[in-house]
Amino acid sequence: MTTLIVRTKLLPYQVEPADDWQIWWYVGGRGIGKSWRGSSWIVKQAIRYPDTEWAAIGKTWGETKRIAVNGRSGVKRFVLDNGLEPLLLGGKWSKTSFTGSPGDMKLTFANGSIIHFASADNADSLRGLNLHGAWCDEVCFWPSESWKVLQFAVRETLPDGSPPRTIATSTPDGENWVWETYVRDGAVKGVAWIGGGTGPPDTPPSTYDNPHLDKQFVEMITREYEGTEWGDQELRGLFVTRRGAIFKGINVAQHTRAGACGRRDIDNPTEWDTHPSRPGFVWPTPGTGRTIGGQDLGTVHPSAFLIGAWVKDVLCITGEVVTPAATETEWHGEIRSLLAQWEPTTIHSESASPMTTNAQRTERGMPIQLTRKSAVSVESSIRSIQQLLRDGLLVIDHAACPVLWKQLRNYKWKTDAQGNPVKPEQPVKSDDDAVDALRYLVLGETSGNGPVESSDDSPLDW
Structure with missing residues (x-):
């Protein structure tokens, strides 16, 4: 193994994960140095580990050549700018070290290591490779088949005993196969994300x-x-x-x-806590504004409790508890600190668990207000939340309420085989405990005068 010193000042999110990872998802906004991080990483690996094979792969051949090889943040630029040419075969970037033919494009180092250049637009072209690692650029826009084929190619243990490794740099592309495979169901063994966590950060590098x-x-x-x-x-x-x-x-x-x-x-x-378009708005703290709660009590699914506070006409969601709780006593132990901190004047709760809500009222002295639970109330509360969001009147501390934030973004209508919402529209009943708590809170707050008004009678396509 070769010790390589290239003095580059990394931003905090560009630091390589410390754990024994196999896939590093370097996913974030445009301009965060994705291509530079990929090219610098793979060159350093090829130099560090003699007689190893690597691959740099773009979405298409054109992108591989234009970005991964010759781009301002590509492999060639990194080698030249950092004085690494003497480490190439023949001592410089030339026909001796670099073969530019499509289908056999590669960069060879004096230590015997090779970086192959390939593209993801033809999955079969990735077959036959036998790699210690890879840099995959804009993977979220790849065909999933190409990613699957590549995973079988990245299979060689590194000389120091580390597992084979892939850095995947990309901007997201919605809830596609990457999201379904590596995000939707939580942490995946051997997978690290930008910032060092086991899943994408709530606020990725932007x-x-x-x-x-x-x-x-x-x-x-x-x-x-x-x-x-x-x-x-x-x-x-x-x-x-x-x-x-x-x-x-x-x-x-x-x-x-x-x-x-x-x-x-x-x-x-x-x-930090002032609203730019609402003069006089300041994010609520305990003891300021009118504070309320929302509660969804689970039996086979988790229970959820939210704290909300009104600042003028803005509803601020400031805290959450989402956890399985088998008994009323256990549940109270989970939410006790939020209750003590915020002292809500009203807690809007579902009415399907009377033993728990009666105990909360009579034994705990909690200000429980039961909210009706019906198909009409579900639609009304969804429409009210949509309207609040559209008007910018619902703001969430998503650092304090990560489950609610994730569930709101993933909350979907039931669909038919073609992916179209069924009629009448119904939400999917899965991973919605915190959303249900928000629905009870919002419905309870608006039920006196009906749901928040919207522009028409159809569900808001927003």
Whole structure:
């Protein structure tokens, strides 16, 4: 193994995970250095481990040549800019070290290591490779078949005993096969994500996190796309919920404390919790504003409890508890700290567990207000939440309420075999405990005057 010292200053999210990972999903917004991280990583691996084989793979042959090989952040630029040519076969980037023929494009090092260049547009072209590792660029836009074939090729143990490794750099592409395989069901063994966690961070590295980008470019792109679905994907690096989604328009910029309340201004922390479009708005703290709760009691599924606070006409969701709880006593132990901290004046709860809610009322002195549970109430509460989100009147501390945030983004209508919502529209009853708690909270708060008004009688396509 060769010790290589290349002095590059990494941003915190660019640091390689410490654990014994096999796949590193380096997924985030545009301009966070994905291609540079991929090319620098694979060159260093080829130099560090003599007589090993690697692959750098783009979505198409054109992208492989234009980005992975010759791009400003590609392999060639990294080798030349860091004085690594003497480590190539023949001592420089030439026909001796680099073969440029499509189908047999490769870079050979003096230590016997090789980086093969390939493309994902033909899965069968990846067969026959026998690799210690790979850099895969814009993987979220690959055909899933190409990824599967590659996984069988990355199979050689590294000389120091480490497992074969793949770095996958990409902007997300909605809830496609990557999301279904590596995100939807939680952590996957051997898989690390950007930032070092076992799953994608709630707030992935975004366009705003790279201090080297042109400021005027960032300002322009923010004006155009901030607060849109496209902006959430391309700028913020989020897996955007799409077809069948009930809350299509939910986004970080408008609907989270971090986005809507100016948390990007880290140099001016006193302004973090003010709403830029609502003068006088300040994020609630215990003892300020009217505080309420929402509760969904589970039997076979988890129970969920939310704390909300009204600041003028904005409903702020400030805390959550989502956990299995077999008895009322166990459940009270889970939510006790939130109750003590926020002291809600009303708790809107489902009515399907009378033994628990009666005990909460009589023995705990909790201000339980039962909310009706019917098909009509489900539709009404969904419409009310949609309206609040559309008007920017529902803001969530998604760092304190990660389960609610994830469930809102994944909350979908039931669909038929063709993927179209069934009639009458019904939400999928799965992983919705925190959403149900929010529905009871919102329905309880609006039931006196009916649901929040919307522009027509059809479910909001928002």
